[in-house]
Amino acid sequence: MKRILKTAIALIAFATPALADPAEGIWQTEVDDGAFAYVTIAPCGAAFCGAISRTFRNGGEEYQSENIGRQIVIDMVAAGDGTYKGQAWRPSNDKIYVGKMSVAGNALVLKGCVAGGLICIGQDWIRVP
Numbered sequence: 001m002k003r004i005l006k007t008a009i010a011l012i013a014f015a016t017p018a019l020a021d022p023a024e025g026i027w028q029t030e031v032d033d034g035a036f037a038y039v040t041i042a043p044c045g046a047a048f049c050g051a052i053s054r055t056f057r058n059g060g061e062e063y064q065s066e067n068i069g070r071q072i073v074i075d076m077v078a079a080g081d082g083t084y085k086g087q088a089w090r091p092s093n094d095k096i097y098v099g100k101m102s103v104a105g106n107a108l109v110l111k112g113c114v115a116g117g118l119i120c121i122g123q124d125w126i127r128v129p
Contacts, residue, residue, distance in 0.1 A: 022082060022103045023048050026128040029072075033092045034058050035065070038128055039072055047075040047086060067091045073110065076101050088112040 024043070027050070029036045035057055041050035050073030055065035076086035076099060088099030088110055097112030100120065111122035 021048065021078065022105075023076070023078070023084065023101065023108065026053065027108050027125040028128050029125055030123040031058050032090075032123070035063075037065070037067070037072075039125070041073055044075065047077045048084065049073055049075060052091075073101065074099065 021043070023041050025041060027039045027041060029039060035055055037052045037056070038054040039050040040053040041048055043049075049071050051069055051071050052065070052067050053069075054062060055068060056062050070089070070091070072089050072091070074087035074089060074096065076084035078084050082103050084099075084101040084103075086099045086101070087096050088101075089096045090112055095112075097114060098117050100111040100113060100117070100122075102109045106127035108125040108127070109122050110125060111120040113120040
């Protein structure tokens with residue numbers, strides 16, 4: 001009986017998933033130039049990266065953009081308080097900016113900045129269930 005109990009405890013311990021970082025998951029962008037995307041954020045080394053996984057026209061019709069698979073969130077390093085610093089790519093002008101990101105629950109704010117981070121433009125993303 002003790003052996004069965006020990007085996008069950010070991011299986012539960014190994015089956016329990018590690019706690020994921022709050023930024024991990026699939027996020028829906030805001031509409032930009034008539035379209036929006038789903039971005040999948042996952043660890044990339046010691047940072048987090050997010051690639052465009054699906055694209056939609058403003059009306060919700062899915063289409064195959066040439067940007068699928070491209071990284072939009074690049075090497076975001078967690079500061080430990082729900083904020084991250086790295087780079088962000090804007091597909092509409094094909095430019096990479098100093099990136100800032102913050103996550104609170106199912107809301108993510110991604111900002112692309114210039115002038116050493118003094119001037120930023122951002123988007124509010126929501127987690128895709």
